[in-house]
Amino acid sequence: MNLLSYFIKLVLLTTLFTLSQSKNCNNTDHILISKAFASISNFNISWFHCSNLSISEINLPSKNLTGSISWNYLKNLTHLHTINLSNNSLKGYIPSWFWSTPSLTQVNLANNKLGGTIGFESGSESGSSWVVDVREPSSAPVVMFEKPLMSFTFKDLMGATSQFGKESLLAEGRCGPVYRAVLPGEIHVAVKVLENARGMSHHEAVCMFEELSKLKHPNLLPISGYCIAGKEKLVLYEFMANGDLHRWLQELPTGKTDIEDWSTDTWEHPVDSSSPEKMEWRTRHNIAVGIARGLAYLHHAQSTPIVHGHLVPSNILLSDNLDPRIADIGLTRDRVNPQTTDSDVYSFGVVLIELLTGETGSDETVSKARKLVREGRGVDALDSRLRLGDNSVSEMVECLRVGYLCTAETPGKRPTMQQVLGMLKDIHPITVEFN
Missing domain, CATH: 3.30.200.20 (Phosphorylase Kinase; domain 1)
Known part of the structure; x- marks a missing residue:
C-alpha cells in the first residue's frame, strides 16, 4: 500500500513538474506557440516539450481545436517546416504572408472553417505539399x-x-x-x-x-x-502549344522548368529540335515583323501609348503557324508618355538581334553585333544554322542594321515602332496583311 501511494505521488509530482516546466519555459519557440494558440479551446501547451531545440513541426490533427489562431506569432518560428491542423474547427483568416514562409514544406489545414487568402506554391525540388480548405474564395x-x-x-x-x-x-x-x-x-x-x-x-x-x-x-x-x-x-x-520564342529559338530541352533563372516567363512546350522552320530565314523574318506589328499597335493605335516594359523572347508565344503573340501586356498598367516607348524599341532590337544571331540577347551579344555592323561585317554575326537563299544574306544584314538602330545608346536616336515595321517590310515584303 505504501508502495502504491509512493507511485501515485511520483506520477503527480512528475505531471506537476511537466506542467510547471511548460508554463515557465523560456524557450522562444515555445513561448511563440503558446501565444499563437492562446485563444484556442482544447489546446494544451504540454503537447510541446520545453527544450533548447527549435520547434520544427506542429502536428495537431483531430484535436477538437476551436477558435482563431494568432498567425503573426508563427511568422517567427524560423525552423517550422510542417503544419498539420486538419480536422479541427479552427476559424478566422489565413494571412497572405503565411504562404511565403521560407521554411514551410508541408501544410495541411483541411476540414476547418478557415477563410482568407489562398496561397499558391510552385513547389521545390524537395517537393512541397499543400492541402488547404479555404472556403470563401x-x-x-x-x-x-x-x-x-x-x-x-x-x-x-x-x-x-x-x-x-x-x-x-x-x-x-x-x-x-x-x-x-x-x-x-x-x-x-x-x-x-x-x-x-x-x-x-x-x-x-x-x-x-x-x-x-x-x-x-x-x-x-x-x-x-x-x-x-x-x-x-x-x-x-x-494555351500556346508551341511555347515561347526563347525555347523555340534556343532549342532548349523540355520537361523541366529552368529553376536557375526565374526572371523570365518561360513556358514549357514540346520542342522539335529538328524542325526545319528554325533554319528558314523567312520564318524568322515573319516572326520579327509580327512582333513589330504588335508593338506598333500598342504604341501608335491607342489614345495613350501602352509600353510593354518587359519584351523578351520568353514573353513572345508562338501559335500553331508560328505567328508571334506578345504576352504579359499591361499587367503593371504602364500608360506613359510617347517618348518613353523607346525602351520597348530597344527591347525589340535585342529580340531582333537574337533572331538573327541565334545567340541569347545578352549585353555581350548586342555589343558584339553592333560592333560588327559598324565595321561593315554584319554577315559575320549571322546564325550559321540559317539556310541561305536568293538575297537572304543581304536581307539578314539589313535586318541586323535595323536591330542596330533600335539599340542605339541615345534613346532619341532610336526609330519608332511604326518606322521599324516599315523598314522590315521594305527589306522583304509580307504578302499577308492584318487589319
Whole structure:
C-alpha cells in the first residue's frame, strides 16, 4: 500500500513538474506557440516539450481545436517546416504572408472553417505539399471574355491545376507563376497568378482586366478571362502549344522548368529540335515583323501609348503557324508618355538581334553585333544554322542594321515602332496583311 501511494505521488509530482516546466519555459519557440494558440479551446501547451531545440513541426490533427489562431506569432518560428491542423474547427483568416514562409514544406489545414487568402506554391525540388480548405474564395467566379456563357469558379481552377501543384506549373516569372489548366469542355488555358497585384482593390483589378480585354490584335496574346479570389488576382490566356520564342529559338530541352533563372516567363512546350522552320530565314523574318506589328499597335493605335516594359523572347508565344503573340501586356498598367516607348524599341532590337544571331540577347551579344555592323561585317554575326537563299544574306544584314538602330545608346536616336515595321517590310515584303 505504501508502495502504491509512493507511485501515485511520483506520477503527480512528475505531471506537476511537466506542467510547471511548460508554463515557465523560456524557450522562444515555445513561448511563440503558446501565444499563437492562446485563444484556442482544447489546446494544451504540454503537447510541446520545453527544450533548447527549435520547434520544427506542429502536428495537431483531430484535436477538437476551436477558435482563431494568432498567425503573426508563427511568422517567427524560423525552423517550422510542417503544419498539420486538419480536422479541427479552427476559424478566422489565413494571412497572405503565411504562404511565403521560407521554411514551410508541408501544410495541411483541411476540414476547418478557415477563410482568407489562398496561397499558391510552385513547389521545390524537395517537393512541397499543400492541402488547404479555404472556403470563401473557392466560389469566386471566373469571368470569361472569349466564352461568356461558360460558368466556372475558382474551385474549377484549383481542380484543373491540381491545386496549383508543381505538376501543372509552366513558368515562374516577374508577375507570378503560370499554370496549365484544362477546364470543363476541353478548354485549354494558361492561368497566371498576379502576385504583384495582391494590394490592388477589386474595383481596380476589374478595370484593369476589362481594359486589357479590349486590346485586340493578331500579334497580341489576348486575355481569355480572369478571376478575383480574395486578394488573389488570376488572369487566363489561351494555351500556346508551341511555347515561347526563347525555347523555340534556343532549342532548349523540355520537361523541366529552368529553376536557375526565374526572371523570365518561360513556358514549357514540346520542342522539335529538328524542325526545319528554325533554319528558314523567312520564318524568322515573319516572326520579327509580327512582333513589330504588335508593338506598333500598342504604341501608335491607342489614345495613350501602352509600353510593354518587359519584351523578351520568353514573353513572345508562338501559335500553331508560328505567328508571334506578345504576352504579359499591361499587367503593371504602364500608360506613359510617347517618348518613353523607346525602351520597348530597344527591347525589340535585342529580340531582333537574337533572331538573327541565334545567340541569347545578352549585353555581350548586342555589343558584339553592333560592333560588327559598324565595321561593315554584319554577315559575320549571322546564325550559321540559317539556310541561305536568293538575297537572304543581304536581307539578314539589313535586318541586323535595323536591330542596330533600335539599340542605339541615345534613346532619341532610336526609330519608332511604326518606322521599324516599315523598314522590315521594305527589306522583304509580307504578302499577308492584318487589319
